[in-house]
Amino acid sequence: MDATEIIRLDRRHIWHPCTQEKDLEALPPIVIERGEGVYLIDTAGKRYIDGVSSWWVNLFGHNHPRLNAALREQTERIAHHIFAGFTHQPAVELAARLCALAPGDELNKVFFVDNGSSAVEAALKMSFQYWQQSGRPKKTRFVSITEAYHGETVGALSVSGCDLYRKVYQPLLMQGYQATGPDCYRCPCGEERDTCTAPCFEHLEQVVVEHHQEICGIIIEPLIQCAAGMRIYPPVYLRKLRALCDRYNVHYIADEIAVGFGRTGTMFANQHAGVAPDLMCLSKGITGGYMPLAAVLATDDIYAAFYDDYATMKAFLHSHSYTGNPLACRLAVEVLNIFAEESILEQIQVTGKLLARQRERFTELEHVGEFRHCGMVAAIEMVREKKGKTPYPWQERRGLEVYKLALERGALLRPLGNVIYFMPPLTIGEDELLELTTIARDAIAAVTAN
Numbered sequence: 001m002d003a004t005e006i007i008r009l010d011r012r013h014i015w016h017p018c019t020q021e022k023d024l025e026a027l028p029p030i031v032i033e034r035g036e037g038v039y040l041i042d043t044a045g046k047r048y049i050d051g052v053s054s055w056w057v058n059l060f061g062h063n064h065p066r067l068n069a070a071l072r073e074q075t076e077r078i079a080h081h082i083f084a085g086f087t088h089q090p091a092v093e094l095a096a097r098l099c100a101l102a103p104g105d106e107l108n109k110v111f112f113v114d115n116g117s118s119a120v121e122a123a124l125k126m127s128f129q130y131w132q133q134s135g136r137p138k139k140t141r142f143v144s145i146t147e148a149y150h151g152e153t154v155g156a157l158s159v160s161g162c163d164l165y166r167k168v169y170q171p172l173l174m175q176g177y178q179a180t181g182p183d184c185y186r187c188p189c190g191e192e193r194d195t196c197t198a199p200c201f202e203h204l205e206q207v208v209v210e211h212h213q214e215i216c217g218i219i220i221e222p223l224i225q226c227a228a229g230m231r232i233y234p235p236v237y238l239r240k241l242r243a244l245c246d247r248y249n250v251h252y253i254a255d256e257i258a259v260g261f262g263r264t265g266t267m268f269a270n271q272h273a274g275v276a277p278d279l280m281c282l283s284k285g286i287t288g289g290y291m292p293l294a295a296v297l298a299t300d301d302i303y304a305a306f307y308d309d310y311a312t313m314k315a316f317l318h319s320h321s322y323t324g325n326p327l328a329c330r331l332a333v334e335v336l337n338i339f340a341e342e343s344i345l346e347q348i349q350v351t352g353k354l355l356a357r358q359r360e361r362f363t364e365l366e367h368v369g370e371f372r373h374c375g376m377v378a379a380i381e382m383v384r385e386k387k388g389k390t391p392y393p394w395q396e397r398r399g400l401e402v403y404k405l406a407l408e409r410g411a412l413l414r415p416l417g418n419v420i421y422f423m424p425p426l427t428i429g430e431d432e433l434l435e436l437t438t439i440a441r442d443a444i445a446a447v448t449a450n
């Protein structure tokens with residue numbers, strides 16, 4: 001099939017994710033033929049730096065020789081088998097290594113699912129059922145924070161705070177509590193991100209103090225609320241959260257789906273705060289961006305509440321057909337091998353600093369309100385007026401204009417409203433990173449010129 005035919009069939013039959021399909025009349029989808037390192041390459045041979053790691057999943061570049069080989073090797077053994085009553089080496093090796101890497105020493109049990117939203121669903125159900133089976137049946141609600149994003153299945157949406165994704169489904173969603181979360185760029189307490197002691201935590205604290213008898217857990221994206229526009233907040237917030245959860249007997253559920261696997265500069269974001277959650281959701285980078293896989297890590301204590309004679313009906317009766325898929329688990333083991341053998345965490349200390357040094361090139365622009373940075377993530381917030389931090393009206397779709405210009409110039413950026421961000425593969429080279437940021441800077445300058 002040539003590109004024209006692919007687009008014709010695409011327009012006839014495909015319904016794309018998170019897309020107003022009508023937009024594709026003016027801007028048809030780009031047909032990708034192959035990948036090479038940080039580049040996506042279309043059917044005409046045009047190369048695009050993947051500045052967003054293809055929705056935050058790709059860690060070491062596309063078409064990676066070690067991941068390709070791991071996949072090939074596993075394919076020749078077995079692609080998939082039932083995971084109830086059966087097991088396999090890649091799954092147990094992966095589980096053991098994830099537990100060893102996880103913060104603290106109590107996250108020792110791994111439940112596999114196959115995408116981030118499903119991991120959140122499983123974690124919520126585990127927490128709920130734990131309290132049902134631990135003599136606290138009144139604990140039935142979850143707390144989340146404003147602008148949170150935990151996926152788009154109905155349970156995950158219930159604990160999300162982005163109206164854009166959730167509003168229309170409101171009547172379907174389960175009831176919970178939403179506390180005002182941190183907003184460091186427009187901090188209502190007048191604090192600075194780097195020196196702050198998180199006084200804004202009091203909103204969350206108040207909800208828990210008042211309602212802890214009915215609260216199962218608090219779910220949060222540690223350090224960066226990604227979908228909300230890469231809203232970065234300081235680790236002190238997580239330390240307060242851990243202490244609050246301990247004080248009021250509430251689970252801390254960490255959604256490390258986007259920030260795990262090195263994105264913030266450490267393997268997991270909670271390590272910045274030196275705290276460990278009770279349940280930790282992982283996905284996205286877990287297979288280096290090759291295959292869908294997700295995991296919920298649970299403490300020994302949570303696991304123990306489900307472990308009993310069958311007749312007590314305490315088991316976690318939750319399953320997905322592709323749970324523990326051997327191909328995905330083998331890839332994830334190889335991802336951990338690459339982290340260990342290629343000093344990835346050391347490498348990103350250097351690349352992360354280079355990313356941080358781009359700050360001034362952006363903040364000197366008249367309509368850049370903030371350049372925020374954490375590890376291998378950086379975000380630029382475009383504003384109509386800098387001093388008052390006045391946003392551009394969303395209807396102007398400035399981010400979309402930046403996206404279009406960047407594509408023309410050879411970079412894939414996928415803005416979140418007025419926020420342009422970088423979350424490239426961790427292995428991006430210095431020259432590639434400079435090229436990516438230059439394309440973004442020029443596109444932002446052009447789009448904000450009037």
Ligand SMILES: Cc1ncc(COP(=O)(O)O)c(C=O)c1O
Pocket residue numbers: 115116117118120149150151152221226227255256257258259283284
């Ligand atoms: C923090 C967070 N949680 C959950 C999800 C949902 O993951 P998935 O898209 O694999 O369902 C995402 C996806 O972007 C995410 O960023």
